[in-house]
Amino acid sequence: MSGVPISVGYIPLVDAAPLIIAREIGFAEEEGLALTLNAAPSWSTLRDQLMLGRLEAAHMLFPMPIAAALGLGGFNTRIDILQILSHNGNSIGVSRALADRMRAQGYGFDFADARAAGEALIAGAAGRLRIGVPFPFSMHAELLYHWLGAIGLSAPQDLDVHTVPPPLMAEALAADEIDVFCVGAPWGSIAVENRVGEMLLPGTAIRANAPEKVLAVRHDWAEAEPGLTRRLMRAVWQAGRWLGHERNLLTAAELLARRDYLDLPPELIERTLTGNLVISPRGEMRSVPGYMSFQTGAAGYPWASQGALVAARLATRLGLSREEAMASARAICRTDLYTRNLADLGADLPEARDKIEGALNAPGAIPAVQGQVILPSDAFFDGWIFDPFANS
Amino acid sequence: MPEALSIIVIETDPERAGLIEDSLREAGSFEITVIPETTGLARRISEINPDIVLVDMASPSRDMLEELTLASGPLERPVAMFVDRSDDGATKAAIDAGVSAYVVDGLRADRIKPIMDAAIARFNMVQRMRTELETTRRALEERKVIDRAKGLLMKARGIDEDEAYALLRRTAMDQGRRVADVAHALVTAAGLLS
Structure with missing residues (x-):
């Protein structure tokens, strides 16, 4: 080279x-x-x-x-x-004990509806939710705070969010130190493979793109x-x-x-790239177009x-x-x-430096340096939008 | 005489932890606690409430310490990563040696220096040992793969060991690859075909 x-x-x-x-x-x-x-x-x-x-x-x-x-x-x-x-590629998972409680209450693990998943999570939780994220400054943390905030849980009173590096996530689950985790691929698949957790939601279910x-x-x-x-x-x-x-x-x-x-089996990586994920140790499959793009x-x-x-x-x-x-x-x-x-x-090449974040719930055209560009949806599941120039 | 500083060393390998502890003791009188890299790290640290935390930069558990640097972290005293502002660049030396230190706010630089010097020296040695071990392990692994590839060639083509090795080497040279890589490819392919 x-x-x-x-x-x-x-x-x-x-x-x-x-x-x-x-x-x-x-x-x-x-x-x-x-x-x-x-x-x-x-x-x-x-x-x-x-x-x-x-x-x-x-x-x-x-x-x-x-x-x-x-x-x-x-x-x-x-x-x-x-x-x-x-874009995206993270998944939210739960401990097997919590997954069992959620299943017993009739939750179907559709791996798609963030609100339903959140409500099932609250119903199945044994107390204040203990959550592991890979880093304090991460999209994992941002997605979780947004998702749980939108369904009525807020830190620090309802949530205990801590940094747990993904290689130690299995240990934290086994030691019953966390109930919920949000990790990047391939760690969600690894948790399923090692039978320590189940996947609850892809990041795309909380925010598109x-x-x-x-x-x-x-x-x-x-x-x-x-x-x-x-x-x-x-x-x-x-x-x-x-x-x-x-x-x-x-x-x-x-x-x-x-x-x-990555030093991992290629099929584990392929699952992420194609969005065909195994979400539980029972082998349930879910297909998520654009899981990671x-x-x-x-x-x-x-x-x-x-x-x-x-x-x-x-x-x-x-x-x-x-x-x-x-x-x-x-x-x-x-x-x-x-x-x-x-x-x-x-x-x-978009013309502007800024957009209203979350405003597109379907692909839409915006002015470009030349002509127009089509942007994909960037919507949050709850319809929240962020205007960088609004007075808050 | 100010109170002895309390130091936490995060290290799972007891032998290496012992080496680091010994060299810190030579540098002064400190209260040293060694804890392994477990998931309950942040809680353990807040219980001990140390002045300094030393952690191997190669450890994934380091990200758990970042949390302590946030105002709302579990430690009551604000903690910052040790950043050296002097010209001798202790921070750079520390990073080269593979050690990172978190220090409570307001600790005087002259109290930290002997600790950092001792830690840097020890981590430098540990890192050298680790590199040597890794090189040896790789060499051994490669020799094993080359032996297996030679065996496969000897059986498939009815040639002797020297000829098998010469064939591997010629192929490697033709393809601009390493002998070990060619051998690895051959062993993988043979595994798939069998």
Whole structure:
């Protein structure tokens, strides 16, 4: 492999696929990059390595660069979001004891209706719900707070939300320390496979097309290396487009399964990529179109309004200034670089930096740099919308 | 004389925990508690209420400590990740050594330094040992696969061991791959066909 060496860190999850594919299918090489992928043991270590310059770029949870912009966690280094790597792909699961109680009360585990699932959860709960999420600043936490908040449970009085790294989730369930968990793929399938939990809902049931992971770099690096930034963005974007073709998913599953990457059976990965999931140790199957998606239309576009949404929620929970938080978060969403670097590849380029989040409950057209782009639905299950410029 | 600082070391392997504890004791008089990386970590830490927590950066349990840095975390005293503002870059050295430290707010830098120095030195050694172990393990695994591939070739083509190895090496060179990779592919394919 020849080209300019570039190190990118990732967590071995299915949604690291655009980075793995950029390397394995040769999109990085085409852009003149010798891409090295470094698996990190934890999100905090990945963030520190990026902030201290051990890595040029990283696969990150959408809220991590936002948290950094708000001065939460890590060092005082600005991290920018270059593009969205993936949408959705998380699942909410429950312990087998809780699943049994819910089933005994007549709940059918349709893996689709968030309100019904939430009501069944409240009815089956033995007390204050104890919930595990992979990281304090994660879409997992955001989805859970939104979902449970909408059905009438709020933290901290009704919920006890704690960080439990996915590799330790099985142990936490076995030790009866948590009742509910929200994890990224393949950890939901692994919990089912190991017979410690059952899947209750896909993230898509709470919000359609919720951004999940991002391609993140140090702001200073993007400013100092515009050429490399451009090449990296193009390689990763093309890998995302490749992953958007269904015919490539089998190959993708095989590549991700390799020992260097996820080191798992390929069929487990394929379940996630195709949205055909086994949700219980009894082998019940559910099919969820778009369970995890990489690229459709303007999917990679880092909407500033989405950054503002996460910032507003973090600020509210942690008692920070909402206005300041939203402004800092909007600044790190690099829609400018996205437009500049991906135009000639045929990426859909919205004209605006912001949209009303959650307003589309069916695909809709919006003005683009040229003509129009069609955006897929981005609705929350309860119809909630977020206007980044509304006075709250 | 201020009270002895209380340090938690998060480490599951008792042998490594012992090594780290020993070198901290050489650096000064501290109250040291070792806890394994369990899921109840945050609760254990809040019970002990330490001044400093040292954790292996390679441990996935580190993400549980991030929670303590939030204002509403289970520790009453605010905790921050140790960030060194001096020129000698103790933070960078710590990260290179693979150790990360969380420190309660307001602890003076000169009280933290000896602890960080000792931890960095010890973690550097532990990491070196770990790398060596991994290299050895990989080499052994590769030799096993190459032996199996040689065996398959000897049986299938009626050749001797040296010829089998030469064939593997030639194929690897032709394809620009490593001998171990070619052997691995052969063993996998044979497994599928049998």
